[in-house]
Amino acid sequence: MFYPFDHKESTANPPGAVRPPGRDRGESSPPRHGWRLRVAAFTAAVIALSTASTAPAAADPVPVGAGSYTTDQVGPAPEGCAPLANDARAFLTDSAPEGAVPTNDWWSSLSFKKFNCSMSEPLHAHPVSYKPSPEGLGLSYTQEPTLYGTPGGIGEFHYPYSQDLVVGVAGLNASVAEVADWSDWTVTPSWNDGARSMTATIGHGLPLTWFEMAGGDAVLTGESDLRVWLDDGARIGFSTGGADYVAFAPSGSSWTVSGSELRSGLSGKGYLSVAALPTTPADDDAARTAQADAFTPYAYVEVTGTRADYVYDESTSVVRTTYSFETEAHEGGNAGTIVSLYPHQEAYLDQVAGDGPGGGAAADREYESARGTMTTLIGATSFTTDTPYTGVLPEVPAVTTSEGDANARLDALLDAEADDPMSIDADDTYWTGKALGRAVRIVEIADQLDRTSIRDTALEQIETTLTDWFTASPGETEHLFAYNENWGTLVGFPGAYGSDRELNDHHFHYGYFIVAAATLARFDPEWATDEQFGGMVDELIADANNYDRGDTRYPYLRDFDIYAGHDWAAGHGAFVNGNNQESSSEGQNFANGLIQWGVATGDDDARDAGIYLYATQTAAIQHYWFDQAGAMPEGFGHSTVGMIWGSGGAYATWFSGEAEMIQGINTLPVTGGHLYLGLRPDDVVANYDELVAVNNGDPTVWQDILWSYLALGDGERALAGLDGDPGYPVEEGESRAHTYHWIANLADLGTVDPTVTADSPVAAVFTKDGARTYVASNITQSPVTVQFSDGTSLAVPAGRTVTSGAHDWSGGGAGGTEPTDPPEPTDPPEPTDPPEPTDPPEPTDPPEPASPTFYLTADGDLAAEPGSDDTAVLGARSGPDAVGDPSTGLTATLDHVTGEFGGDATAFDIGLDAGQDVGNGTRLRVSYDLEGDGSFDRVESYAYFATDPVPGFERYTSANTTMQSSEGALGDLADGTIKVEVWNVIGNASTLLDLQDSVVEVPFESLTVGAE
Incomplete structure (x- = not known):
């Protein structure tokens, strides 16, 4: 595909520039990587490939049921700064947690050092951003966005790291910043120069930064505009770099001020917290002091750990997530802390626990961030969100295209796919995934219409392909998965777009495999058992997003940012704008695959993990990619972005400046697992109209993807577009059969109705002209009854999809087609006269x-x-x-x-x-x-x-x-x-x-x- 899903940035390509593609898919694929040129600028002594100079003897493949993976390094290993070649823990202290090192996180450039081999790139935690230096930790609270590009055209907005102050130990000059600890959304960098040492605990949503120091005084160095407005012993409040801060030393401490430097001996206790304060009018020091007073009871409470626990409530179709803080009070008796919520969390906030005002209730304090305004809780020990889960389907039902002329049209389109449903000539993990995804759509449509021969051809291709990839043979180097113990990762070879060298995009690639495996499990349950190939599917799931905290072979939820609510694509995240993600919809494809795999195989843990990822990301995507709260900066000129950065967002991609691809990259693949894109039909239509406006006309590429997206908001308009351009070029992962099926049926079904939910994960409701259609799919081997929240009930036989309401239909799982009458005999053709003889051709020289x-x-x-x-x-x-x-x-x-x-x-x-x-x-x-x-x-x-x-x-x-x-x-x-x-x-x-x-x-x- 041309999609560069993890994205490279350097000072050579500042925000706003049209960057070279490179979705962090590796050089074994089409070299769309402007970023790799930056690597060449670093010396060989600093940057080293993580490959062994002498190949060890080949190991026997590790059996997983009937499948297997290798532990040999059969292709490129992760690349980074020299020590990582043999030890992925090279930049961790001895006190760091055991097990696989997390990657694909907001702080990954601190441990997975790629370009800066001593410190890291900026770490955008929100509301504060950080940057380690040899002298200590830089802090930045940027409150106004910087816009790049043309308003309404290709452009970006960022809240860039702009240093306000550096916190360190007097004389500290560390050669490297390491990682001493981490939890679900915090990390603890560590500095040590032999005489002085410091750690700092930083995290999402934490305006308070906790420091522990030894070997000298605490020194805070601000910008030249530093102004002190509060100095009452242990506390010192000051403004610097356009932001307001308060430093809280232990009781009995004092501060000295010299120009832009603040210094304290910390009463010999060696701890300190620094709070970034919410925005206050420039002339209102009284308001600043009031903020400092509100923060003081919690300024001496260290956050020692964070954890999110989720529960899927089937009866209400809600994911209940509790975000908890482990704390240690160094002074006073408080246990709560100060925490700022992202908009997707505040939108579904249900409960708050704590010892703050009103038990940690939301206060009237807000921070500006790259994700919009963050409301702050004072004294919270935990908070809980109830996020709706709105359901997935294997495919939209054939309520229209199963009858009459429409069926004849679809039959003809299916006939064109009969011989080769996978179609794409693929070799690496990404393109093989795309081919599998294409075949899965053919399976679903053909099954609904009882075209069993075509369905079974597609299933055979899927099974052959998955079985090939899920089996490693001694000496084999392609079409297999290899476990790298150093990095705690399972990599498919050939990799693509940095999936091997940088551990990028595993959720993108493997999501296609998992969806295909879930589909195959419905028709061949034996193949999906642990004794056969089900265990290999579980390995792919564990690598990309391991939901079992007890499995330390892989990091917990590698690609998913638990607090930010969405995936990150880059393994190392080593960019000035933090980590990034382009195709949120391919991230959702992984979650959808996990849901359907869990349901099809009866694995409730897998199902619930998928539902947690899906519901949480749905909320985040609607807010941050599709601007549900209207928080994108004024002057940006868009209500949607192609990619999210740690510091902002961009109406851009790494591979194209075409509006169709900028917006289309977050709408593919088109599947029944992507109905969340239609939760706000008016927004769908507005986004499509925005595309047309930016493009100065209707789409000229990816029309099938974009019509399919439009169909979630206005199916009849999408169908008119499809009918008006029958010769459109087909996107690689799509087929004409699926595009027509999807659009024609949505034109009759209408739009997704999220006000009615079901007690089954594989169900949805549509509405058109006030009439609802209830849809439930049974992808298990036993009949089920699905109860909808408005009292409607559907009995669904095994292997079938059933609809009720405005459309009553049932299809799929028939196992064969009805016999047809033989064709009527026809008269033989009339004889014709033989052709007239012609003169022989003139002789020519032989070619x-x-x-x-x-x-x-x-x-x-x-x-x-x-x-x-x-x-x-x-x-x-x-x-x-x-x-x-x-x-x-x-x-x-x-x-x-x-x-x-x-x-x-x-x-x-x-x-x-x-x-x-x-x-x-x-x-x-x-x-x-x-x-x-x-x-x-x-x-x-x-x-x-x-x-x-x-x-x-x-x-x-x-x-x-x-x-x-x-x-x-x-x-x-x-x-x-x-x-x-x-x-x-x-x-x-x-x-x-x-x-x-x-x-x-x-x-x-x-x-x-x-x-x-």
């Missing part, structure tokens, strides 16, 4: 034998040798599908070609250079007219290649990319034509095409060129 390798030339020919021109210029894109446009591409053809199809695939090696420009992407298409009749029998389009911003040719090859789409089939060439087209599909700059070394190799033998 010359030719090599199957051809060079591109500037004059538009495919030639056996390079032409005289060194390069050709591909102009800036004039549209994603501007193929054949001479201003943006090059077309080269060869006529009168004859040869025998050899059964191999097209191969190519193309040199491209976009100079120092970023954001360019080039696509290649090869077409074959087998008989020279002017009609192309086979057309192959390849995923585009994103160039980096460094001069020098890069290689766009068939080995490092994937086929995006193909039409028709190859056969023997008989006086045929070969056409090669190369053109820019994204980017605003030109690209040089290397003509001396750019070749295409065609899969034909005994090749000759010349008129017959």
Whole structure:
């Protein structure tokens, strides 16, 4: 796919710049990684690959039921600063928790050091951001956003780290900041220079930072504008860098002020807390002092741990999550702390426990943050949210497309998928996942319509693929999973987009595998048992989001940020803007897979973990990607973003500047597990209209994805769009059959009705014109009865989907189709006169034998040798599908070609250079007219290649990319034509095409060129 899901940033690519793609998928995939150029700037002594210089003897695969994984390092290992090559705990102290080291977190650059090998990148905890330095810990409370780009166009907003003060020990000069401890949403950095030491506990939602120090006085160094407005012994209140702070030393302490430096001996007790205060008018020191007074009873309470515990209440379809604080009071008798809630938590806040005013009730104190306003609880020991769970389905029901003409249309579209439902020629974990996801959609539709032959072909492909990947053989290096004990991770090889080198995107990749396994479990329960391949599915789940705290082989909930409420994509998070995530919808695909796997196999723990992830992320996605609370900064010009950063958000992607992809990346894959996208139908329509406005017209790429999203808000409008553009290009993970099925049925069902819930996880309600349709799917092996919250009840046989209300329908699980009558006999064709004889053709010279390798030339020919021109210029894109446009591409053809199809695939090696420009992407298409009749029998389009911003040719090859789409089939060439087209599909700059070394190799033998 062209989606770079974990995203690289450097000072060379500041916020607002159109960055080179790189969803942190590794170099084994198409090299869309401007970030890797930054790595080259670091010395080999600092950056080291985590690979052994001498390969150990191969280990026997570890059996998991009938499946297995290897413990050999069969591909790239995680990369980082040199010590990590052999010890992922290299930047942890001896006191750090045992077990696998967390990755993919907001603080990961502190332990998974990638570029800064001594300290870390900024750590955006909210409301405070932090940055370690040799002298101590920098603090920043940024209250106003910085906007980049064009309002209403591609742009970003950030609350960047802007240092207000540094807290340290006098004379501290540590060579490295390590990690001494962590909990569900806190981390404790540690400094030690041999004579002085310090730790600091920081975390999401904690405006109080706790410090422990030894070896010298506490020293706080502010900016030049530091102004003290409170100094009453142990407390000192001051403003610096545009923010207000209070430092709380132990009782009996005092502070000295020298310019912008504050110093205290801490009465020899060695602890200190520093509070960032809510925003106060510049001239209101009395209000600042009042804030300090409110914080004082809790300023001496150390947060020693945090934990979130969840329960899924089936009867009310609510996920009840309790966020608890472990504390130790160093002075006074309080147990509570001060905690700020994210908007997605406040929206569903149910209970607060504590010893603050009103038992820790919400106070009238608010902080500004990259996620909007954070309301603050005073004296809380815990708080509980009741977040609604709104249900998933294997697929929308066929209430419309199972009858009449609509059925004939869908049948024809399904027929086109009969031979190869997976379709995508995939090799790595991401693209294999995409292919599996495509086949799963075909299974669901074919099963609903009793097209069992097509369904079973897709199931066979799914089972063959999963079984292949879930089985490791001695010496095997591809299509398997490998456990890396050093890092506590299970990596699929070949990896993609940094899933191996940086531990990126495991939830994205593995979610597709888990959904496919859940689907297979319905039709072949034996395959999914622990004795067969169910255990391997559980291993993938545990790697990406291990919900078993007792399993220390993997970190707890690796990809999920428990307090922030959503996933992070980058394994190391080493960016100035913190960690990031683009495709929230692919994160939800993992949660959906976990739900359906748990239900299908009877594993309630897996089911409930999936529901917890799904419900929590639904709330976070609606707030932060789709701006439910209207909190995006004024002037940003958008009510949706393509990606979230620790410090903000961006109407952008790492791989495209097209509005369709910026917005579409958070709506795919289109499945029954993504009904949450339709919880606010008016917002769906508004977002689609925003896309059209930014795009200056209807979508020209990813139309199927975007129509499917629009169908959740206005199905009839989406269907009209689909009917009006029947030749649209199909997105790689989609099929025409599924897109039509989804849109046509939603046009009849209407929109999701979240006001009615069910006591089953696999159920939903739709409403249209005031009439409801109740839908329940039974993906177990026994009949179930589903009760809806308004009293409606549905009895659902095993393996079927049942609807009631505005549409009464049942389908799926029929196991076969009804016999049909044989066709009526027809009359034989009328005899025709024999053709008139013609003169024999004039003899011609026999064609010359030719090599199957051809060079591109500037004059538009495919030639056996390079032409005289060194390069050709591909102009800036004039549209994603501007193929054949001479201003943006090059077309080269060869006529009168004859040869025998050899059964191999097209191969190519193309040199491209976009100079120092970023954001360019080039696509290649090869077409074959087998008989020279002017009609192309086979057309192959390849995923585009994103160039980096460094001069020098890069290689766009068939080995490092994937086929995006193909039409028709190859056969023997008989006086045929070969056409090669190369053109820019994204980017605003030109690209040089290397003509001396750019070749295409065609899969034909005994090749000759010349008129017959």
